[in-house]
Amino acid sequence: MRFLSFVGNSFGCSASGERLVSAARDGDLQEAKALLEYNPRLARYSTFGARNSPLHYSAAQGHHEIVSLLLESGVDINLRNYRGQTALMQACQYGHWEVVQILILFGANIHRADYLNGGTALHLAALNGHSRCIRLLLADYIPSIPDCWNILKNKSKDKESTSDFDESALREVINKPADGGVTALHMAALNGHVESVQLLLDLGASVAEVTVEDGTTIDLIGAGSTALHYAACGGNAQCCQILIARGASITTTNVNGWSPLMVARSWRKSWLEEILSSKPEGRSQALPSPFLSLPLMSIIRIARECGWRTGDSLFSCQDPCAVCLDRPCAVAAEGCDHEFCTQCALYLCSTNNTTNVAKGPIGSIACPLCRHGIVSFVKLPGAKPMVKAVARTSLSLSFCTCSSEMLEPTSIQPRFASLWSIALAFLPLDLHSAA
Numbered sequence: 001m002r003f004l005s006f007v008g009n010s011f012g013c014s015a016s017g018e019r020l021v022s023a024a025r026d027g028d029l030q031e032a033k034a035l036l037e038y039n040p041r042l043a044r045y046s047t048f049g050a051r052n053s054p055l056h057y058s059a060a061q062g063h064h065e066i067v068s069l070l071l072e073s074g075v076d077i078n079l080r081n082y083r084g085q086t087a088l089m090q091a092c093q094y095g096h097w098e099v100v101q102i103l104i105l106f107g108a109n110i111h112r113a114d115y116l117n118g119g120t121a122l123h124l125a126a127l128n129g130h131s132r133c134i135r136l137l138l139a140d141y142i143p144s145i146p147d148c149w150n151i152l153k154n155k156s157k158d159k160e161s162t163s164d165f166d167e168s169a170l171r172e173v174i175n176k177p178a179d180g181g182v183t184a185l186h187m188a189a190l191n192g193h194v195e196s197v198q199l200l201l202d203l204g205a206s207v208a209e210v211t212v213e214d215g216t217t218i219d220l221i222g223a224g225s226t227a228l229h230y231a232a233c234g235g236n237a238q239c240c241q242i243l244i245a246r247g248a249s250i251t252t253t254n255v256n257g258w259s260p261l262m263v264a265r266s267w268r269k270s271w272l273e274e275i276l277s278s279k280p281e282g283r284s285q286a287l288p289s290p291f292l293s294l295p296l297m298s299i300i301r302i303a304r305e306c307g308w309r310t311g312d313s314l315f316s317c318q319d320p321c322a323v324c325l326d327r328p329c330a331v332a333a334e335g336c337d338h339e340f341c342t343q344c345a346l347y348l349c350s351t352n353n354t355t356n357v358a359k360g361p362i363g364s365i366a367c368p369l370c371r372h373g374i375v376s377f378v379k380l381p382g383a384k385p386m387v388k389a390v391a392r393t394s395l396s397l398s399f400c401t402c403s404s405e406m407l408e409p410t411s412i413q414p415r416f417a418s419l420w421s422i423a424l425a426f427l428p429l430d431l432h433s434a435a
Contacts, residue, residue: 016035016038016039016042016045017042017045017054019031019035020032020035020036020042020043020045020054021045021047021052021054021057023035023054023066024054024055024057024058024061024063024066024070025057025058025061026061027058027061027063027066029063029065029066029069032054032066032069032070033069036069036070036073040073040074042054043055043070043073043074043075044075044076044079046079046081050081050082051080051081051082052081053075053079053081053087054066054070054075055067055070055071055075055077055079055087056079056081056085056086056087056090058070058087058099059087059088059090059091059096059099059103060087060090060091060093060094060096061096062091062094062096062098062099063099064096064098064099064101064102067087067099067102067103068102071102071103071106077103077106077107077108077109078108078109078112080112080115083114083115083116084112084113084114084115084116085114086108086109086112086121087099087103087108088100088103088104088108088109088110088112088121089112089114089119089120089121089124091103091121091133092121092122092124092125092130092133092137093124093125093127093128094128095125095128095130095132095133096133097130097132097133097136097350097351098350100121100132100133100136100137101136101346101350104136104137104139104140104300105300105303105304105308107304110122110137110138110173111173111176113178117178117179118177118178118179119178119179119182120176120178121133121137122134122137122138122173122174122176122184123178123182123183123184123187125137125184125196126184126185126187126188126193126196126200127187127188127191128191128193129188129191129193129195129196130196131193131195131196131199131289131291131353132291132350132351132353134184134196134199134200134203134291135199135203135291135292135293135296136296136350138170138173138174138203139293139296139297139300140297140300141166141169141170141173142170142203142294142296142297143165143297144294144295144296144297144298144375144376144377145165145294145375145376146294146361146364146375147361148165148294148361148363149202149288149292149361149362149363151165151167152167152170152202152203152204167204170203170204171204171206174200174203174204174205175204175205175206175209177209177212179214180211180212180213180214180219180223181209181210181211181212181214181223182211183205183206183209183227184200184205185197185200185201185205185206185207185209185227186209186211186225186227186230187230188200188239189227189228189230189231189234189236189239189243190230190231190233190234191234192231192234192235192236192238192239193239194236194238194239194242195289195290195291197227197231197239197242197243198242198287198288198289198291199289199291199292201242201243201246201289202288202289202292205227207226207227207228207243207246207247207248208226208247208248208249209226209227210223210224210225210226210254211223211224211225211254212224213255220233221233221254221256221258221263222254222255222256222258223254223255224253224254224255225254225258225263226248226249226252226254226260227243227248228240228243228244228248228249228250228252228260228276229252229254229258229260229263231243231260232260232261232263232264232267232269232272232276233263233264233267233269235264235267235269235271235272237271237272237275240260240272240275240276241275244275250276250277250279259276260276261273261276261277264276288362288363290353290354291352291353292362292363293349293350293352293363293365294361294363294364294365294374294375294376295333295345295349295364295365295374295375295376295377296349296350297376298376298377298378299331299342299345299346299349299377300346302330302331302342302377302378302379303342303346305379305385306330306342306379306385307342308342308343308346309327309342309343319339321339321340321341321344322338322339322340322368322369323340323341323344323348323368324341324343324344326341327341327342327343327344328341329341329380330342330345330379330380331345331377331378331379331380332377332378332379332380333345333367333372333374333376333377334374334375334376334377334378335360335372335373335374335375336367336369336370336372336374338367338369338370339380340377345377348365348368349365352365352366354366359371359372359373360372360373360374360375361373361375363375
């Protein structure tokens with residue numbers, strides 16, 4: 001009888017779990033709410049085999065409202081599927097920056113690496129050129145201070161301003177290698193994502209990092225290759241020019257004895273001959289990335305403490321936000337003192353992609369009201385820390401692993417089919433349209 005009871009409960013959980021998976025995949029918020037109200041522990045359901053949870057499905061499809069719902073229901077934010085991939089990795093792979101923003105606000109671990117190739121969320125974002133996701137992943141490492149980029153370039157002499165800036169920690173994260181020594185910069189350069197290459201370099205990515213031979217990665221270029229070797233293989237002239245302008249050597253050879261020029265020739269990228277064959281007379285002044293966002297750390301810290309949606313917390317200020325005219329003001333921009341709701345300030349910092357401001361350092365965000373460069377936000381007086389509810393799924397419950405049909409993947413292909421052997425290790429095998 002006990003066995004029959006267990007089987008019956010398992011089948012019932014499977015049916016409800018599959019409904020939640022479908023709702024998460026299709027973006028059916030009302031269905032997901034109804035199912036979680038009926039049984040909050042369904043948030044921890046995972047499919048058989050691939051072990052993808054509803055959180056994986058909603059993150060891969062970009063349904064940020066369902067992602068929020070699942071997280072508030074108490075699901076483990078760092079839950080892994082059979083490949084070791086988290087929801088954050090899936091959101092970064094497909095460029096769903098709103099999902100990435102929510103996961104970062106809830107404290108997702110950006111350092112988790114997948115079991116098969118050691119790639120992190122940063123590798124996946126760089127592989128497909130999702131610059132908005134890259135800057136959100138690194139928001140906790142980049143302080144909202146005016147001379148941030150001068151510090152990264154070792155130009156700042158004001159040591160007092162560096163007290164809250166752990167530059168070494170940022171460089172360690174951004175230069176973390178996956179299997180084979182491949183960094184995020186290698187992947188962005190290989191696929192010709194100019195904006196991502198530029199952003200990674202501005203944030204401290206090293207042009208001198210080289211790949212290694214470890215037996216788990218098929219590298220058609222060869223161990224000992226720099227990001228410039230990968231850019232030469234990919235064939236994007238602008239990526240090569242940016243890397244050279246930032247100090248990449250055109251004479252460095254890998255274990256095959258190939259220089260970047262020889263790599264370009266072997267992959268028949270003849271248009272790179274002139275760029276890779278002549279040494280630059282002087283290092284040109286590279287333009288800063290348009291995706292730099294100085295105030296991002298400050299607003300994320302306020303949002304974590306006091307919430308970012310209407311009703312999360314109470315504020316003494318009852319004036320409506322000048323941008324949305326809907327939510328009460330919660331934060332003020334340092335400098336111009338214009339007030340906004342937390343959600344609009346978050347959106348402004350996450351979507352901005354220009355450094356053209358009337359007044360302000362590199363990376364400051366133009367105030368939508370006066371165009372003054374915003375470096376950081378401060379919370380308004382009277383803001384109260386958000387009371388965090390106890391997760392409803394904190395009770396012990398083993399994962400459901402009942403049978404589920406596995407859908408065929410619709411993986412994003414790398415730009416060059418001939419580079420599939422190199423990029424394959426970093427692409428998810430089972431999840432985009434739902435698998």
